[in-house]
Amino acid sequence: MKRRSFLAAPVAMATMTEAFGEPAYDGWIDPTPKVNVKRTLHLEQSHKGMVLIKTDAPDKPRHLIKPEVIDSIWGRGAYEIMPQSLHWKMIDSGWFGEEDLWFPFEKNSPEYEVWFGYFQPACEAHDLISNLLGVNNFWFIDPKDVGYGLEFMLHPSTPRYATVKLEGPQWISGFKELVESKAAHLTVETEVHPQLHAREDK
Incomplete structure (x- = not known):
């Protein structure tokens, strides 16, 4: 995902900041209220x-954002604790492209059991x-x-x-x-x- 499109998503930022803190980018914008x-x-x-x-x-189950993409934005380990529903909200809003996604839902996988x-x-x-x-x-x-x-x-x-x-x-x-x-x-x-x-x- 491009830096510009990421910083242009204030509603996502409000939601994600509540859960994980500010992303590791400069040029932070003020978040809007949670919806x-x-x-x-x-x-x-x-x-x-x-x-x-x-x-x-x-x-x-639906595709998730790749661990390395999530961790590069919110820090190491963020993928492990991020709710799958937040992945889908950001994907549906167009903030991540196909190259950022994966489908780790083989039976008995941790992602499948959580879903x-x-x-x-x-x-x-x-x-x-x-x-x-x-x-x-x-x-x-x-x-x-x-x-x-x-x-x-x-x-x-x-x-x-x-x-x-x-x-x-x-x-x-x-x-x-x-x-x-x-x-x-x-x-x-x-x-x-x-x-x-x-x-x-x-």
């Missing part, structure tokens, strides 16, 4: 009449909603009922697999009202889609 990206929660049929909640994240456990749609929805509602400290594989028809669950799986479900379609309207009242950047789609994958039912 919340609009997200949509989708609903999918699950077993026993339950409804699985997913985010609008892709259901397959599956935290950024694929079901796990991301679990973490997003649990953070929104302050849900934590529930036992491994035991479902956590917090009201609103929601059931949080950590499955006995490697990579990590976590889900959040509604006990049935009758809870959808209340869930939508709850989420959208707490987070202006979140929208809940009320249509329940056919089940795409069976893993959450096991």
Whole structure:
């Protein structure tokens, strides 16, 4: 990525500065306030009449920025702690070209396990909603009922697999009202889609 295009991306700089500090360049610009990206929660049929909640994240991993590119900007080791979601935000904004990217997602690779456990749609929805509602400290594989028809669950799986479900379609309207009242950047789609994958039912 060219230095000029990098310094012309103030929103990215605001986000990245919060996480990693100023990049190792001169000519630093004042960052703009952090912006919340609009997200949509989708609903999918699950077993026993339950409804699985997913985010609008892709259901397959995406390219990341190469470690040497990230480390050359934010210092050695920055790649190891940078969330994959920040890679995608900067890539989607056009701040890195194809020559800066790689796809390190062979099964059992660290990058694949991080993507599956935290950024694929079901796990991301679990973490997003649990953070929104302050849900934590529930036992491994035991479902956590917090009201609103929601059931949080950590499955006995490697990579990590976590889900959040509604006990049935009758809870959808209340869930939508709850989420959208707490987070202006979140929208809940009320249509329940056919089940795409069976893993959450096991």
